[in-house]
Amino acid sequence: MPGLRLGSIAPNFTAETTHGVLNFHEYLGDSWGILFSHPDDFTPVCTTELGEVARKAPEFEKRGVKIIGLSANDIASHDRWIKDINEVGNTSVNFPIIGDKDRKVSTEYDMLDALDPTNVDAKGIPFTVRDVFVIDPKKVIRLKISYPASTGRHFDEILRVIDSLQIGDKYRVTTPVNWQKGDKVIVHPSVQGEEAEKLFPGYETVKPYLRFTKDPSANAA
Incomplete structure (x- = not known):
């Protein structure tokens, strides 16, 4: 069975969360979404x-993005740990x-982690790696990045990609290397001739x- 790819529909699920039982697609509604996992x-x-x-x-909210995290811990553990995160x-x-x-x-x-032999629970069952899925309002996976357990993510980069995806969807442009919002963009190859001049x-x-x-x-803006 092929794995999830860019362009795949993000599988729906119902799960227990720190905000109660949620249906993933219902939670996202018509918004963009980020599903991201952490090991422990x-x-x-x-x-x-x-x-x-x-x-x-607030930056994700400005872009119409809903966030949901995940790990192989139970809700009681999450609730206790959130106090540490906040502190x-x-x-x-x-x-x-x-x-x-x-x-x-x-x-x-x-x-699930197939790389780091230390990223396992007490029974030796793998924890998750640091995955990020960016999902658009049609529930299509638009970005998928996996980081090893040892490396923290750069969430400014994830915001940058969301900006690129959203501007590309709306204006038929692409974004060059190291692009930041406000920089010049590239006219999409499908836009030619008079249409390019008009747009x-x-x-x-x-x-x-x-x-x-x-x-x-x-x-x-």
Whole structure:
């Protein structure tokens, strides 16, 4: 059975979370979403990561993105650990975290660690790696990144990719290397001739296949 890929529909599930029992697709509604896993509660890297996500919650909200975390711990463990996250990160975790103790969701999303022999529970069953799934309003997986248990994620990069995906969907552009919101973007190759002139007047042609234009979302802001 092939794994989940970019373009796959994100599997739906119902799970216990720190906000009660949630149906994933119903929780997302018409919003963008991030489903991200962490290996274990009460661990150093995970504590810094979830604190950072909590601090960046307003940035995700501005982009219409709902967040939901996951690990193979139970809800009681999450509830206790959130107090540490809030204290260490000087923040408040307000997004739900799934208690996937039976690994049902993490197996469906292929999140379990096959690399790090130390990233296991007391019975030797693997915990999850640091997966990130960005899901659009049609429930299509648009980004999938896996980080090893030893490496904390850079959530500014995830925000950057969301900006790129959203501007691309709305304006028929792509984004170049190291792009940041407000930088020049690239006219999509499918936009040619008079249509390109109409949509992106004054665009800059470097090569016939490489045409830059101003970030159209900057004018809409």
